[in-house]
Amino acid sequence: MRKLFKRIAENTNDQKFMHFIENIQVLVSKLLSLFMVVVIVAAIVDLGFFLFKDLFYTPHGQFNTTLFEIFGLFLNILIALEILENITGYLKKHVLQVELVIVTSLIAVARKIIILDLKKVSGIDIIGLGIAVLALSISYLIIRFSHRQKV
Template identity: 35%
Template sequence: MLSLLKKYEQIMIQVVMVMMAIVLALCTIDLGWTILKDISKPPYFILDIEELLELFGLFMLVIIGIELLETIMKTYSTPGQQHHEVVLSVAIIAISRKIIILDMKTVDSMSLIGIAAITIALTIGYAFVRAKRPKQQIK
């Protein structure tokens, strides 16, 4: 029964990898389309702040997608691999994306405090997980 569940888990991991690759390709196509659309309207090749923030957000989304796909490929397909560190690093990248595209004029101070608390908590958690890992596994 346990071996059947392990085989099922491996099949689901492969299905998720294929779906993630498709989503990543679509997101990259959307990014390219957005760039072409933004630079092809007058004034040509000049972007305003909102367009730049949208593009940076899409770039970060593609980077997060690549990181997630790599996480699935490396971590979940390797038996016995711990997932904690990778999940925390992806979460740090995701919150970094939120910070990069944040419009400081529209965000209240409590939201900024919340984002800071999440960032600090994720970083401390990552440091603890990394410190707990055996020395020979640290690259």
């Protein structure tokens, strides 16, 4: 009988501890969400200043270089939005959504490819990015097909 009561007390303590840990996870997720909103707002302000400065003060003929930097800044904001979506999705469902993580990773690799200066990188870097895109794409397809089969 004592063993039973001891076991029940241990289970209650374990449940309290797990509830405490879950509360901390929620608190950290909420803080990360707020910080990510601050990062997104700062990135948008930075993009606005960059657009104003470079569109009006860039010498003629150098706009292509500026254009790739602008694309990079836009994609930074999209990546930040995807990360915010990951965090808020976790807050809603308490599950990390792997599909969103892979999509965010694909956007990050695409950003790297778009702003890549081909004069400064080696062939092995390009091969590595290609392998990363291929691996992420295959992962995304596997997850999408597994979700369709469950429904």
